[in-house]
Amino acid sequence: MLILEKRPSPSRFWQGATPVLAVALTMIAGGVMFAILGKNPFEAIRTIFWDPVFGEFAWYFRGQLLVKAGPLILIAVGLSLGFRAGIWNIGAEGQYIMGAIFGAAVGLAFYPASGWFIFPLMVLAGGFGGWLWAMIPAILRTKFRTNEILVSLLLVYVAQSILSSMALGALRNPEGGGFPGSRNLSQYPAAANPEIIAGSGMHWGVVAAFIAVIAAYVLLQRHILGFHIRLAGQAPRAARFAGVSPDRLVVLCMGISGALAGLAGLFEVSGPAGQISIDFASGYGFTAIIVAFLGRLNPLGILLAGLLMALTYVGGDNASTNLGLPSASIQAFQGMLLFFLLAVDLLSNYRIKFLLKERA
Amino acid sequence: MELFGGINPAVLIASLMVAAVPILLAAIGELVVEKAGVLNLGVEGMMIMGAICGFVAAVESGSPLVGFIGGALGAAALSLIFAFLTQVLLANQVATGLALTLFGLGLSSLIGQGYVGIKPPLTGEVPFGPLADIPVIGTILFQHDWMVYASIAVIAAVWAVLRYTRTGLIIRAVGESHDAAHALGYKVIRIRVLAIMFGGAMAGLGGAYISLVRVPQWTDGITAGAGWIALAIVVFASWKPWRVLVGAYLFGGITVLQLNLQAAGARIPVEYLSMSPYLITILVLVIMSADKSRAALNAPAALGRNFHASR
């Protein structure tokens, strides 16, 4: 029979090999699905994984991968800190929305003035908005022991209501002829977050994502707070003996993840999205949770996971337009990829042994 | 008997009972799953699989009953993916649950491609005869389709099983301490897999209720977030079956009430009212958890932790 034996420490070989194996398995399973849908599986897989990076128009899509991956990575890095410490902020979507609203409101308040200080102020306001929204579950948990998973999740729906009321009311473009949606911030130079090098996809949000990855890496490896976070996650009781205050950790982790999600929202609303609209929220906050886990809560892993996730979005859209695949099949394909990545993860933590005789 | 501007409380209660059925079923299923120590965040994905499988089964067979069975089976089958990944391959439950939702939304849409714009067979009211004509009580209690009663029966059954039977004891033991349960000789993995499938089946029933009774039609994304609310209700209920009923009715009630207030012409800020169910749920959560002795104790101690029988 087959048994699993826990490895004393995760296997380095399998940590590197499992993602490759998972992608390969997904290609096979996804290929079968595409074939059932009557499409050429090889063409579909090539369109999703190869063309955006090396295909004819890769010069355009490579930049778009960064645009798509930037917010995912920025949010996921923040979330991973809390997840490591056993603090479950699953309401990043709401914090992302609030960051965008706060940041956009500051920018719009200055319209049409110009000044170098406007965009930095918006960045501060965006981070503050996300932080503030995350503080609600944090304070409720520390003061009343209220479950932060639920509160942060419920606050997503509240944030979405606020978003539509802002798009229809306070932040509505007065020159928009009564239509919902704010002024387009990307067309207001003092508040815009354009590509730093045209066509590269690099906007300040992507830069912030890279900075966050490095900062989180340093924090976890070198800083006492990083040590506390890891300790609280692996051995809560030991952490308490070591003088780690759980409440302080909750406030810090929720605050950091909220602020980063808020920043992601701000960079998105002032750049790629351009405006506050009813449908501004597109699920980055939830997808980032998956990215955080795919990256094994490790900053560098998250960087790669975010890019891979972005690839399935960009490549998936290409496949669905060029080959006429329903977008639902791309969703299912992404689901499969996640399943396989999670499934093969087993190999890095456990050793599979074959036993000839059943043990008593 | 009027509350405000012509809102009849009896009818209000009757409609909230119907409105609450999907989240009620999904939440009671998830409660059992969590009692067994497993956190499955894929409720939305399972619900929508139940919605489409139930719809297809009902349309193809012409029978709503077959539809509900099909919905439960379809969602239970989907939940097996979660069970296999988390119980056998020991994958992280939070991430797997989210992936399950993503996969379920995609798959349901693929299955449903030929079923847009079709009317499913009608699920009838239970004929209570003259009982249905009793004022107030008749409206509240005796004018529903049979799934409304079935959902309440499921709550009662889960409550009784968890509280009074050996099965319930084993489920709770596994959820409190899988190591201790394992030491006592219980098959932790098998029990958890069965609990996950039960949760899937209930979510599927809830989804099928949406596509067969509440709406009734098939369209992509028909569950529109009901699965997430079901998750909230389980914690709101602090893992107690009857409180799931209260939570689901409260939540359904606030949604129905705000629409009724609008229809009655109350001058209320709609956009803020539409967030009120969430705010009130948070408020109740806070009040309940502030009483430190209760909520924390009810949470299954092994919730979300995977079990591996090491030597």
Add this chain to the structure above:
Amino acid sequence: MFRRTLLGTAAVALGLSLAGAAFAQDKLKVGFIYVGPVGDGGWTYQHDQGRLAVEAEFGDKVETVFQENVPEGADAERVLTQMALGGADIIFTTSFGYMDQTNAVAAKFPDVKFEHATGFKREHPNVSTYDARFYEGRAVMGTIAGHMTKSGKIGYIGSFPIPEVIQGINSSFIHAKKINPDVTISVVWAYTWFDPAKEADAAKALIEQGVDVILQHTDSTAPLAEAAKTPGVIGFGQASDMTEYKPSPRVSAIIDNWAPYYIKRVGALLDGTYEQSAAWEGIAGGEVEIGEITDAVPAEVKAAAEKMRDDIAAGTYHPFTGPINKQDGSVWLADGVVAQDGELAGMNFYVEGITGDIPQ
């Protein structure tokens, strides 16, 4: 026949030079970008029916591609660019929220035609806009409602308080009131385009208030299914015909029919007569279609509704013809004055007789 440079200013701006930038194509490539899934049974479904009609009309001369579920924001811009890069000659963007993205991408691809639904920005010569005068259809529905209501109460399920929806509410009310001066209208804002369960609850709440005619500006059949449960309550199909609820409660329908417009524009591009335009067609142009009026309404009501429809189609009657006062009693249109399109496009007030406030 159709020669076009593959890369417009996008490539120039990037400083990229691609060989073989121009090539001949034998088929006209027509792209569509949808905000929802093709299977939504409403808004997107009807646009896709229009796409299929284009294929049926022109056969081998055209090739259509589409992308469903495209979020309004950075993704829309990417998908648009991808379609343009992929050789599309004309792209229809079928949601208001694509307005800025459509114009931004149009600037980079001056040889590709862009057609944006329900918007008003045409910043480049290759951008046209199109919309449908749904309020014309509402006038017909309002006429039927005024005749059919016994309680004198009609209900309206609104999605978001935007001009298009407010036009519909006003038009329905004005025409119901012409038939029955005592009629009142209850508006319920669902704050969603699509949430079947919520729409069902809204319909139920309205019926409970004594409403016996329900109009809806949300896309699911849930309100009709709810109306079917109470004898004597009628409703109308919305966006699609919703024939499965014939003959009652669905007594008629207001159908978005994009096929005539799509065929006209693609045809014009094929025969070289294409020009930039701002189309706002209604019953006359076929964009707004009145679904079969069933025998559930008396013959004279049917005749009155059909006369209304035909008068509007013939141009002898405009649904917003004075005297019409605003809600506060001030004069909006003097006797015989017809509303300007500009006023309608930005409509943000109720007419006299409607109670309640438009959420701001």
